[in-house]
Amino acid sequence: MSYVQEVLEQVKKRNPGEVEFHQAVEEVLHSLEPVIEKHPEYAKVGLIERFVEPERVVMFRVPWVDDSGKVQVNRGFRVQFNSAIGPYKGGLRFHPSVYLGIIKFLGFEQILKNSLTGLPIGGGKGGSDFDPKGKSDEEVMRFCQSFMTELYRHIGQDLDVPAGDIGVGAREIGYLFGQYKRIKNQYEAGVLTGKGLTYGGSLARKEATGFGLIYFVREMLAAHGMDFKDKTVVISGAGNVAIYACQKVQEYGAKVIAMCDSSGYIVDEEGIKLDTIKQIKEVERKRIKEYVKYHPNAQYFEGQQGIWSLKCDIALPCATQNDINLESAKKLVETGVKAIGEGANMPCTNEAIEYFLKNNVLVAPAKAANAGGVATSALEMSQNSMRLSWTFEEVNQKLDEIMVNIFKSSQAAAKEYGMEGNYVAGANIAGFLKVADAMMAHGIV
Ligand SMILES: NC(=O)C1=CN([C@@H]2O[C@H](COP(=O)(O)OP(=O)(O)OC[C@H]3O[C@@H](n4cnc5c(N)ncnc54)[C@H](O)[C@@H]3O)[C@@H](O)[C@H]2O)C=CC1
Numbered sequence: 001m002s003y004v005q006e007v008l009e010q011v012k013k014r015n016p017g018e019v020e021f022h023q024a025v026e027e028v029l030h031s032l033e034p035v036i037e038k039h040p041e042y043a044k045v046g047l048i049e050r051f052v053e054p055e056r057v058v059m060f061r062v063p064w065v066d067d068s069g070k071v072q073v074n075r076g077f078r079v080q081f082n083s084a085i086g087p088y089k090g091g092l093r094f095h096p097s098v099y100l101g102i103i104k105f106l107g108f109e110q111i112l113k114n115s116l117t118g119l120p121i122g123g124g125k126g127g128s129d130f131d132p133k134g135k136s137d138e139e140v141m142r143f144c145q146s147f148m149t150e151l152y153r154h155i156g157q158d159l160d161v162p163a164g165d166i167g168v169g170a171r172e173i174g175y176l177f178g179q180y181k182r183i184k185n186q187y188e189a190g191v192l193t194g195k196g197l198t199y200g201g202s203l204a205r206k207e208a209t210g211f212g213l214i215y216f217v218r219e220m221l222a223a224h225g226m227d228f229k230d231k232t233v234v235i236s237g238a239g240n241v242a243i244y245a246c247q248k249v250q251e252y253g254a255k256v257i258a259m260c261d262s263s264g265y266i267v268d269e270e271g272i273k274l275d276t277i278k279q280i281k282e283v284e285r286k287r288i289k290e291y292v293k294y295h296p297n298a299q300y301f302e303g304q305q306g307i308w309s310l311k312c313d314i315a316l317p318c319a320t321q322n323d324i325n326l327e328s329a330k331k332l333v334e335t336g337v338k339a340i341g342e343g344a345n346m347p348c349t350n351e352a353i354e355y356f357l358k359n360n361v362l363v364a365p366a367k368a369a370n371a372g373g374v375a376t377s378a379l380e381m382s383q384n385s386m387r388l389s390w391t392f393e394e395v396n397q398k399l400d401e402i403m404v405n406i407f408k409s410s411q412a413a414a415k416e417y418g419m420e421g422n423y424v425a426g427a428n429i430a431g432f433l434k435v436a437d438a439m440m441a442h443g444i445v
Protein backbone atom coordinates (compact mmCIF):
# COMPACT_ATOMS: atom_id res chain seq x y z
CA MET A 1 0.00 0.00 0.00
CA SER A 2 1.34 3.47 -0.88
CA TYR A 3 1.98 6.10 1.82
CA VAL A 4 -1.03 8.12 0.59
CA GLN A 5 -3.29 5.05 0.61
CA GLU A 6 -2.19 4.23 4.16
CA VAL A 7 -3.01 7.75 5.37
CA LEU A 8 -6.38 7.61 3.66
CA GLU A 9 -7.26 4.30 5.27
CA GLN A 10 -6.27 5.75 8.64
CA VAL A 11 -8.48 8.82 8.07
CA LYS A 12 -11.49 6.59 7.32
CA LYS A 13 -10.84 4.42 10.38
CA ARG A 14 -10.25 7.29 12.74
CA ASN A 15 -13.23 9.38 11.56
CA PRO A 16 -16.03 6.83 11.09
CA GLY A 17 -19.16 8.01 9.28
CA GLU A 18 -17.67 11.38 8.29
CA VAL A 19 -18.24 10.72 4.60
CA GLU A 20 -17.82 14.28 3.32
CA PHE A 21 -14.50 14.55 5.15
CA HIS A 22 -13.33 11.24 3.64
CA GLN A 23 -14.36 12.48 0.20
CA ALA A 24 -12.46 15.76 0.51
CA VAL A 25 -9.30 14.08 1.81
CA GLU A 26 -9.42 11.40 -0.88
CA GLU A 27 -9.72 13.97 -3.65
CA VAL A 28 -6.82 16.04 -2.34
CA LEU A 29 -4.44 13.17 -1.50
CA HIS A 30 -5.06 11.60 -4.89
CA SER A 31 -3.85 14.83 -6.59
CA LEU A 32 -0.90 15.12 -4.23
CA GLU A 33 0.56 11.66 -4.93
CA PRO A 34 3.20 12.90 -7.42
CA VAL A 35 4.20 15.72 -5.03
CA ILE A 36 4.53 13.36 -2.08
CA GLU A 37 6.60 10.95 -4.17
CA LYS A 38 8.91 13.81 -5.14
CA HIS A 39 9.33 14.83 -1.47
CA PRO A 40 10.19 11.73 0.61
CA GLU A 41 11.07 14.07 3.48
CA TYR A 42 7.32 14.61 4.10
CA ALA A 43 6.79 10.94 5.02
CA LYS A 44 9.79 11.02 7.39
CA VAL A 45 8.15 13.67 9.57
CA GLY A 46 4.57 12.37 9.24
CA LEU A 47 3.59 15.55 7.44
CA ILE A 48 0.57 14.09 5.65
CA GLU A 49 -0.72 12.39 8.82
CA ARG A 50 -0.52 15.76 10.59
CA PHE A 51 -2.04 17.61 7.62
CA VAL A 52 -5.26 15.52 7.77
CA GLU A 53 -5.69 15.82 11.55
CA PRO A 54 -7.23 19.08 12.88
CA GLU A 55 -5.10 20.98 15.38
CA ARG A 56 -8.19 21.44 17.57
CA VAL A 57 -11.92 20.63 17.49
CA VAL A 58 -14.41 22.41 19.74
CA MET A 59 -17.98 21.11 20.15
CA PHE A 60 -20.45 22.80 22.43
CA ARG A 61 -24.06 23.07 23.60
CA VAL A 62 -26.08 26.06 22.35
CA PRO A 63 -29.25 26.50 24.44
CA TRP A 64 -31.73 29.24 23.51
CA VAL A 65 -35.39 30.09 24.04
CA ASP A 66 -37.76 30.26 21.05
CA ASP A 67 -40.64 32.72 20.61
CA SER A 68 -43.11 30.36 22.28
CA GLY A 69 -40.91 30.19 25.39
CA LYS A 70 -39.65 26.64 24.68
CA VAL A 71 -36.01 25.82 25.33
CA GLN A 72 -34.17 24.65 22.20
CA VAL A 73 -30.74 22.98 22.21
CA ASN A 74 -28.43 22.99 19.22
CA ARG A 75 -24.85 21.85 18.80
CA GLY A 76 -22.03 24.26 17.92
CA PHE A 77 -18.70 23.43 16.25
CA ARG A 78 -15.38 25.09 15.49
CA VAL A 79 -12.65 23.10 13.79
CA GLN A 80 -9.26 24.83 13.95
CA PHE A 81 -7.59 22.77 11.27
CA ASN A 82 -4.24 24.25 10.38
CA SER A 83 -2.44 27.42 11.51
CA ALA A 84 0.88 26.89 9.69
CA ILE A 85 0.60 30.04 7.57
CA GLY A 86 -1.66 32.26 9.68
CA PRO A 87 -4.54 32.43 12.17
CA TYR A 88 -7.41 30.01 11.51
CA LYS A 89 -9.86 31.57 9.06
CA GLY A 90 -13.12 30.30 7.64
CA GLY A 91 -16.86 30.66 7.80
CA LEU A 92 -19.68 29.49 10.04
CA ARG A 93 -22.49 27.39 8.57
CA PHE A 94 -25.94 27.30 10.15
CA HIS A 95 -27.92 24.49 8.53
CA PRO A 96 -29.80 21.47 9.94
CA SER A 97 -27.49 19.07 8.05
CA VAL A 98 -24.39 20.31 9.93
CA TYR A 99 -22.40 17.69 11.86
CA LEU A 100 -18.70 17.21 12.53
CA GLY A 101 -18.00 15.50 9.16
CA ILE A 102 -19.27 18.52 7.20
CA ILE A 103 -17.35 21.04 9.29
CA LYS A 104 -14.17 18.96 8.97
CA PHE A 105 -14.44 18.69 5.19
CA LEU A 106 -14.97 22.43 4.95
CA GLY A 107 -12.09 23.18 7.34
CA PHE A 108 -9.77 20.87 5.44
CA GLU A 109 -10.59 22.48 2.07
CA GLN A 110 -10.16 25.89 3.66
CA ILE A 111 -6.46 25.22 4.42
CA LEU A 112 -5.61 24.90 0.74
CA LYS A 113 -7.98 27.63 -0.40
CA ASN A 114 -6.56 30.14 2.04
CA SER A 115 -3.03 29.22 1.02
CA LEU A 116 -3.91 29.82 -2.64
CA THR A 117 -4.97 33.41 -1.89
CA GLY A 118 -1.32 34.23 -1.14
CA LEU A 119 -2.44 35.88 2.11
CA PRO A 120 -1.40 34.84 5.65
CA ILE A 121 -4.46 32.87 6.75
CA GLY A 122 -4.72 29.32 8.13
CA GLY A 123 -7.73 27.03 7.77
CA GLY A 124 -10.76 26.63 10.04
CA LYS A 125 -14.52 26.30 9.86
CA GLY A 126 -17.46 26.17 12.22
CA GLY A 127 -21.20 26.19 12.51
CA SER A 128 -24.26 24.63 13.99
CA ASP A 129 -27.21 22.40 13.14
CA PHE A 130 -29.45 25.43 13.83
CA ASP A 131 -31.85 26.17 10.95
CA PRO A 132 -32.41 29.92 10.47
CA LYS A 133 -35.16 29.21 7.92
CA GLY A 134 -38.56 30.29 9.29
CA LYS A 135 -37.09 31.74 12.51
CA SER A 136 -37.91 35.27 13.63
CA ASP A 137 -35.14 37.89 13.86
CA GLU A 138 -35.40 37.68 17.66
CA GLU A 139 -34.90 33.91 17.63
CA VAL A 140 -31.88 34.23 15.32
CA MET A 141 -30.46 36.90 17.65
CA ARG A 142 -30.92 34.78 20.77
CA PHE A 143 -29.35 31.81 19.06
CA CYS A 144 -26.34 33.86 17.84
CA GLN A 145 -25.84 35.34 21.31
CA SER A 146 -25.82 31.89 22.91
CA PHE A 147 -23.49 30.52 20.21
CA MET A 148 -21.01 33.36 20.75
CA THR A 149 -21.19 33.05 24.54
CA GLU A 150 -19.20 29.83 24.13
CA LEU A 151 -17.30 30.56 20.91
CA TYR A 152 -15.77 33.86 22.10
CA ARG A 153 -13.14 32.10 24.25
CA HIS A 154 -11.77 30.22 21.22
CA ILE A 155 -11.44 33.09 18.71
CA GLY A 156 -9.57 36.38 18.32
CA GLN A 157 -8.10 38.55 15.57
CA ASP A 158 -4.71 36.79 15.82
CA LEU A 159 -6.13 33.38 16.71
CA ASP A 160 -9.22 32.45 14.71
CA VAL A 161 -11.42 34.70 12.58
CA PRO A 162 -14.85 33.31 11.60
CA ALA A 163 -17.11 34.72 8.86
CA GLY A 164 -20.30 33.68 7.03
CA ASP A 165 -21.24 30.61 5.01
CA ILE A 166 -24.62 28.94 4.33
CA GLY A 167 -27.24 30.46 6.64
CA VAL A 168 -24.85 33.07 8.04
CA GLY A 169 -25.03 36.48 6.39
CA ALA A 170 -24.85 40.11 7.46
CA ARG A 171 -27.69 39.74 10.01
CA GLU A 172 -26.05 36.82 11.85
CA ILE A 173 -22.56 38.37 11.74
CA GLY A 174 -24.02 41.53 13.29
CA TYR A 175 -25.56 39.63 16.23
CA LEU A 176 -22.39 37.55 16.71
CA PHE A 177 -20.17 40.63 16.68
CA GLY A 178 -22.45 42.49 19.10
CA GLN A 179 -22.25 39.65 21.62
CA TYR A 180 -18.46 39.23 21.24
CA LYS A 181 -17.92 42.98 21.82
CA ARG A 182 -20.18 42.88 24.85
CA ILE A 183 -18.48 39.88 26.49
CA LYS A 184 -14.91 41.01 25.74
CA ASN A 185 -15.59 44.66 26.54
CA GLN A 186 -13.34 45.76 23.70
CA TYR A 187 -13.69 46.74 20.06
CA GLU A 188 -11.77 44.03 18.25
CA ALA A 189 -13.01 44.65 14.70
CA GLY A 190 -10.78 41.99 13.11
CA VAL A 191 -12.30 39.08 15.05
CA LEU A 192 -15.04 38.46 12.46
CA THR A 193 -15.33 39.30 8.77
CA GLY A 194 -18.32 39.95 6.56
CA LYS A 195 -19.30 42.73 8.98
CA GLY A 196 -21.69 45.55 8.11
CA LEU A 197 -20.11 48.63 6.55
CA THR A 198 -20.87 50.85 9.56
CA TYR A 199 -18.80 48.75 11.98
CA GLY A 200 -15.66 47.57 10.18
CA GLY A 201 -16.92 45.65 7.17
CA SER A 202 -15.21 45.86 3.80
CA LEU A 203 -16.81 47.14 0.64
CA ALA A 204 -17.06 44.32 -1.95
CA ARG A 205 -16.96 41.50 0.64
CA LYS A 206 -20.62 40.75 -0.05
CA GLU A 207 -19.94 40.46 -3.79
CA ALA A 208 -16.49 38.89 -3.49
CA THR A 209 -17.12 35.14 -3.68
CA GLY A 210 -19.46 35.39 -6.68
CA PHE A 211 -17.38 38.03 -8.50
CA GLY A 212 -14.16 36.12 -7.74
CA LEU A 213 -15.64 32.93 -9.18
CA ILE A 214 -16.37 34.70 -12.45
CA TYR A 215 -12.89 36.29 -12.57
CA PHE A 216 -11.33 32.84 -12.15
CA VAL A 217 -13.58 31.23 -14.80
CA ARG A 218 -12.89 34.19 -17.12
CA GLU A 219 -9.14 33.43 -16.90
CA MET A 220 -9.72 29.71 -17.42
CA LEU A 221 -11.92 30.29 -20.49
CA ALA A 222 -9.40 32.77 -21.93
CA ALA A 223 -6.58 30.22 -21.56
CA HIS A 224 -8.65 27.97 -23.84
CA GLY A 225 -9.66 30.67 -26.33
CA MET A 226 -13.18 31.30 -24.97
CA ASP A 227 -15.13 33.99 -23.12
CA PHE A 228 -18.56 34.57 -21.52
CA LYS A 229 -20.11 36.62 -24.32
CA ASP A 230 -23.47 35.12 -25.38
CA LYS A 231 -22.88 31.91 -23.42
CA THR A 232 -25.82 30.21 -21.72
CA VAL A 233 -25.28 29.73 -17.99
CA VAL A 234 -27.08 27.70 -15.33
CA ILE A 235 -26.49 28.57 -11.67
CA SER A 236 -27.59 26.47 -8.70
CA GLY A 237 -28.36 28.32 -5.48
CA ALA A 238 -29.88 31.76 -4.98
CA GLY A 239 -27.81 32.86 -1.99
CA ASN A 240 -24.82 35.11 -1.57
CA VAL A 241 -22.47 33.31 -3.96
CA ALA A 242 -25.08 32.56 -6.65
CA ILE A 243 -26.49 36.11 -6.74
CA TYR A 244 -23.15 37.87 -7.25
CA ALA A 245 -21.86 35.25 -9.69
CA CYS A 246 -25.03 35.91 -11.68
CA GLN A 247 -24.49 39.68 -11.55
CA LYS A 248 -20.91 39.52 -12.82
CA VAL A 249 -21.53 36.90 -15.51
CA GLN A 250 -24.44 38.98 -16.84
CA GLU A 251 -22.14 42.02 -16.93
CA TYR A 252 -19.78 39.95 -19.08
CA GLY A 253 -22.57 39.31 -21.60
CA ALA A 254 -23.72 35.79 -20.68
CA LYS A 255 -27.36 34.75 -20.36
CA VAL A 256 -28.30 33.06 -17.06
CA ILE A 257 -31.40 30.93 -17.69
CA ALA A 258 -31.89 29.11 -14.35
CA MET A 259 -31.31 29.37 -10.59
CA CYS A 260 -32.60 27.32 -7.65
CA ASP A 261 -33.05 27.05 -3.90
CA SER A 262 -33.47 23.96 -1.77
CA SER A 263 -37.15 23.64 -2.79
CA GLY A 264 -36.93 23.90 -6.56
CA TYR A 265 -35.65 25.79 -9.61
CA ILE A 266 -36.84 28.48 -11.98
CA VAL A 267 -36.15 28.70 -15.70
CA ASP A 268 -36.37 32.03 -17.52
CA GLU A 269 -35.31 31.57 -21.14
CA GLU A 270 -35.25 35.37 -21.61
CA GLY A 271 -32.59 35.62 -18.92
CA ILE A 272 -32.95 35.78 -15.12
CA LYS A 273 -33.96 39.20 -13.77
CA LEU A 274 -31.53 39.46 -10.90
CA ASP A 275 -33.29 42.38 -9.18
CA THR A 276 -36.26 40.09 -8.59
CA ILE A 277 -34.04 37.36 -7.11
CA LYS A 278 -32.38 39.92 -4.82
CA GLN A 279 -35.77 41.20 -3.69
CA ILE A 280 -37.05 37.67 -2.95
CA LYS A 281 -33.89 36.35 -1.29
CA GLU A 282 -32.08 39.32 0.25
CA VAL A 283 -35.10 41.40 1.32
CA GLU A 284 -38.14 39.15 1.72
CA ARG A 285 -36.27 35.88 2.60
CA LYS A 286 -38.85 33.89 0.62
CA ARG A 287 -38.74 30.81 -1.68
CA ILE A 288 -37.53 31.16 -5.27
CA LYS A 289 -40.88 30.05 -6.68
CA GLU A 290 -42.13 33.61 -5.96
CA TYR A 291 -40.17 34.60 -9.10
CA VAL A 292 -42.90 33.35 -11.46
CA LYS A 293 -45.42 35.73 -9.83
CA TYR A 294 -43.30 38.64 -11.08
CA HIS A 295 -42.37 36.99 -14.42
CA PRO A 296 -45.20 34.74 -15.63
CA ASN A 297 -43.21 33.64 -18.70
CA ALA A 298 -40.73 31.89 -16.42
CA GLN A 299 -41.34 28.35 -15.11
CA TYR A 300 -40.93 26.82 -11.66
CA PHE A 301 -40.07 23.14 -11.05
CA GLU A 302 -40.05 21.32 -7.70
CA GLY A 303 -36.75 19.64 -6.69
CA GLN A 304 -33.25 20.72 -7.78
CA GLN A 305 -31.61 17.93 -9.76
CA GLY A 306 -33.55 18.78 -12.95
CA ILE A 307 -31.56 22.01 -13.21
CA TRP A 308 -28.59 20.00 -14.55
CA SER A 309 -30.64 18.62 -17.46
CA LEU A 310 -30.95 22.10 -18.96
CA LYS A 311 -28.76 22.80 -21.97
CA CYS A 312 -26.00 25.24 -21.09
CA ASP A 313 -22.42 26.19 -22.01
CA ILE A 314 -21.31 26.89 -18.46
CA ALA A 315 -22.61 25.42 -15.18
CA LEU A 316 -21.99 27.24 -11.92
CA PRO A 317 -22.96 25.10 -8.89
CA CYS A 318 -23.23 27.69 -6.09
CA ALA A 319 -25.53 25.98 -3.55
CA THR A 320 -24.01 23.17 -1.52
CA GLN A 321 -21.81 20.04 -1.57
CA ASN A 322 -22.41 17.06 -3.89
CA ASP A 323 -24.96 18.96 -5.94
CA ILE A 324 -23.62 17.48 -9.23
CA ASN A 325 -23.30 13.71 -9.09
CA LEU A 326 -22.15 11.38 -11.87
CA GLU A 327 -25.63 11.16 -13.35
CA SER A 328 -25.98 14.96 -13.56
CA ALA A 329 -22.42 15.23 -14.93
CA LYS A 330 -23.36 12.83 -17.74
CA LYS A 331 -26.43 14.93 -18.59
CA LEU A 332 -24.36 18.11 -18.67
CA VAL A 333 -21.75 16.54 -20.95
CA GLU A 334 -24.49 15.16 -23.20
CA THR A 335 -25.98 18.64 -23.65
CA GLY A 336 -22.57 20.11 -24.53
CA VAL A 337 -21.38 21.91 -21.39
CA LYS A 338 -17.91 23.44 -21.86
CA ALA A 339 -16.95 24.56 -18.37
CA ILE A 340 -17.87 24.07 -14.71
CA GLY A 341 -17.17 26.80 -12.16
CA GLU A 342 -17.50 25.56 -8.59
CA GLY A 343 -18.87 28.42 -6.49
CA ALA A 344 -19.99 26.18 -3.62
CA ASN A 345 -17.57 24.03 -1.63
CA MET A 346 -17.19 20.52 -3.13
CA PRO A 347 -20.36 20.86 -5.26
CA CYS A 348 -19.29 18.03 -7.59
CA THR A 349 -18.72 14.47 -6.41
CA ASN A 350 -15.27 13.01 -7.12
CA GLU A 351 -16.83 10.78 -9.81
CA ALA A 352 -18.46 13.79 -11.49
CA ILE A 353 -15.13 15.67 -11.60
CA GLU A 354 -13.37 12.68 -13.09
CA TYR A 355 -16.08 12.36 -15.73
CA PHE A 356 -15.83 16.04 -16.69
CA LEU A 357 -12.06 15.90 -17.01
CA LYS A 358 -12.20 12.71 -19.11
CA ASN A 359 -14.67 14.42 -21.42
CA ASN A 360 -12.53 17.56 -21.81
CA VAL A 361 -14.86 19.80 -19.83
CA LEU A 362 -12.91 22.55 -18.06
CA VAL A 363 -13.29 22.50 -14.27
CA ALA A 364 -12.61 25.52 -12.06
CA PRO A 365 -12.25 23.80 -8.66
CA ALA A 366 -13.92 25.30 -5.58
CA LYS A 367 -10.76 25.79 -3.53
CA ALA A 368 -9.39 28.08 -6.20
CA ALA A 369 -12.51 29.46 -7.84
CA ASN A 370 -14.43 30.48 -4.70
CA ALA A 371 -11.37 31.76 -2.81
CA GLY A 372 -12.33 35.38 -3.56
CA GLY A 373 -14.60 35.46 -0.51
CA VAL A 374 -12.00 34.53 2.02
CA ALA A 375 -9.36 36.61 0.21
CA THR A 376 -11.56 39.68 0.61
CA SER A 377 -12.14 38.71 4.24
CA ALA A 378 -8.36 38.89 4.65
CA LEU A 379 -8.47 42.33 3.00
CA GLU A 380 -11.16 43.27 5.56
CA MET A 381 -8.77 42.16 8.33
CA SER A 382 -6.00 44.33 6.82
CA GLN A 383 -8.29 47.37 6.72
CA ASN A 384 -9.35 46.70 10.34
CA SER A 385 -5.69 46.55 11.44
CA MET A 386 -4.90 49.80 9.64
CA ARG A 387 -8.15 51.38 10.88
CA LEU A 388 -9.13 52.60 7.44
CA SER A 389 -11.45 51.63 4.58
CA TRP A 390 -10.64 51.15 0.93
CA THR A 391 -13.11 52.07 -1.83
CA PHE A 392 -15.17 49.44 -3.62
CA GLU A 393 -12.98 49.85 -6.72
CA GLU A 394 -9.75 49.33 -4.75
CA VAL A 395 -11.01 46.14 -3.09
CA ASN A 396 -12.52 44.81 -6.30
CA GLN A 397 -9.28 45.43 -8.19
CA LYS A 398 -7.25 43.62 -5.53
CA LEU A 399 -9.76 40.76 -5.67
CA ASP A 400 -9.43 40.52 -9.45
CA GLU A 401 -5.61 40.44 -9.19
CA ILE A 402 -5.77 37.74 -6.51
CA MET A 403 -8.05 35.58 -8.67
CA VAL A 404 -5.76 35.99 -11.70
CA ASN A 405 -2.80 34.93 -9.53
CA ILE A 406 -4.70 31.92 -8.17
CA PHE A 407 -5.50 30.87 -11.72
CA LYS A 408 -1.86 31.29 -12.79
CA SER A 409 -0.47 29.31 -9.86
CA SER A 410 -3.00 26.48 -10.39
CA GLN A 411 -2.17 26.44 -14.09
CA ALA A 412 1.60 26.40 -13.47
CA ALA A 413 1.46 23.65 -10.81
CA ALA A 414 -0.67 21.43 -13.09
CA LYS A 415 1.85 21.91 -15.89
CA GLU A 416 4.87 21.26 -13.67
CA TYR A 417 3.41 17.92 -12.56
CA GLY A 418 2.47 16.83 -16.09
CA MET A 419 -1.29 17.49 -15.82
CA GLU A 420 -1.67 20.58 -18.00
CA GLY A 421 -5.25 21.93 -18.02
CA ASN A 422 -6.20 19.97 -14.88
CA TYR A 423 -6.86 22.90 -12.55
CA VAL A 424 -8.29 20.57 -9.90
CA ALA A 425 -4.91 18.93 -9.37
CA GLY A 426 -3.07 22.21 -9.98
CA ALA A 427 -4.98 24.05 -7.23
CA ASN A 428 -4.46 21.23 -4.73
CA ILE A 429 -0.73 21.11 -5.44
CA ALA A 430 -0.13 24.87 -5.43
CA GLY A 431 -2.13 25.32 -2.20
CA PHE A 432 -0.45 22.40 -0.49
CA LEU A 433 3.19 23.27 -1.27
CA LYS A 434 3.10 26.54 0.69
CA VAL A 435 1.48 24.92 3.74
CA ALA A 436 3.89 21.97 3.58
CA ASP A 437 6.92 24.30 3.45
CA ALA A 438 5.68 26.15 6.53
CA MET A 439 4.95 22.90 8.38
CA MET A 440 8.44 21.60 7.56
CA ALA A 441 9.95 24.82 8.90
CA HIS A 442 8.00 24.58 12.18
CA GLY A 443 9.20 21.09 13.10
CA ILE A 444 6.94 18.34 14.45
CA VAL A 445 4.10 20.33 16.03
N1 LIG B 1 -20.42 33.11 1.39
C1 LIG B 1 -19.16 32.97 1.05
O1 LIG B 1 -18.37 33.92 1.08
C2 LIG B 1 -18.66 31.65 0.57
C3 LIG B 1 -19.48 30.58 0.39
N2 LIG B 1 -18.99 29.43 -0.17
C4 LIG B 1 -19.85 28.29 -0.42
O2 LIG B 1 -20.85 28.63 -1.36
C5 LIG B 1 -22.03 27.87 -1.13
C6 LIG B 1 -23.21 28.79 -0.96
O3 LIG B 1 -22.99 29.62 0.18
P1 LIG B 1 -23.72 31.02 0.38
O4 LIG B 1 -24.20 31.53 -0.93
O5 LIG B 1 -22.84 31.85 1.20
O6 LIG B 1 -24.93 30.58 1.28
P2 LIG B 1 -26.41 31.19 1.37
O7 LIG B 1 -26.98 30.69 2.63
O8 LIG B 1 -26.39 32.64 1.09
O9 LIG B 1 -27.11 30.49 0.14
C7 LIG B 1 -27.15 29.11 -0.04
C8 LIG B 1 -28.03 28.82 -1.22
O10 LIG B 1 -27.97 27.46 -1.54
C9 LIG B 1 -29.26 26.91 -1.54
N3 LIG B 1 -29.20 25.55 -1.04
C10 LIG B 1 -28.76 25.12 0.16
N4 LIG B 1 -28.89 23.80 0.23
C11 LIG B 1 -29.38 23.41 -0.95
C12 LIG B 1 -29.73 22.18 -1.48
N5 LIG B 1 -29.62 21.06 -0.78
N6 LIG B 1 -30.22 22.15 -2.75
C13 LIG B 1 -30.36 23.27 -3.47
N7 LIG B 1 -30.06 24.48 -3.01
C14 LIG B 1 -29.59 24.54 -1.77
C15 LIG B 1 -30.09 27.78 -0.59
O11 LIG B 1 -31.46 27.71 -0.88
C16 LIG B 1 -29.49 29.14 -0.92
O12 LIG B 1 -30.08 29.68 -2.07
C17 LIG B 1 -21.71 26.97 0.06
O13 LIG B 1 -21.20 25.75 -0.41
C18 LIG B 1 -20.61 27.73 0.76
O14 LIG B 1 -19.81 26.88 1.55
C19 LIG B 1 -17.69 29.34 -0.55
C20 LIG B 1 -16.84 30.36 -0.38
C21 LIG B 1 -17.22 31.57 0.30
Ligand SMILES: O=C(O)CCC(=O)C(=O)O
Nearest residue numbers: 090091163165373374377
Ligand atom coordinates in the same frame (compact mmCIF):
# COMPACT_ATOMS: atom_id res chain seq x y z
O1 LIG C 1 -14.53 34.73 4.48
C1 LIG C 1 -14.27 33.78 5.18
O2 LIG C 1 -13.49 33.76 6.10
C2 LIG C 1 -15.03 32.49 4.99
C3 LIG C 1 -15.20 32.04 3.61
C4 LIG C 1 -15.59 30.61 3.61
O3 LIG C 1 -16.16 30.11 4.55
C5 LIG C 1 -15.20 29.80 2.49
O4 LIG C 1 -14.30 30.20 1.76
O5 LIG C 1 -15.77 28.70 2.32
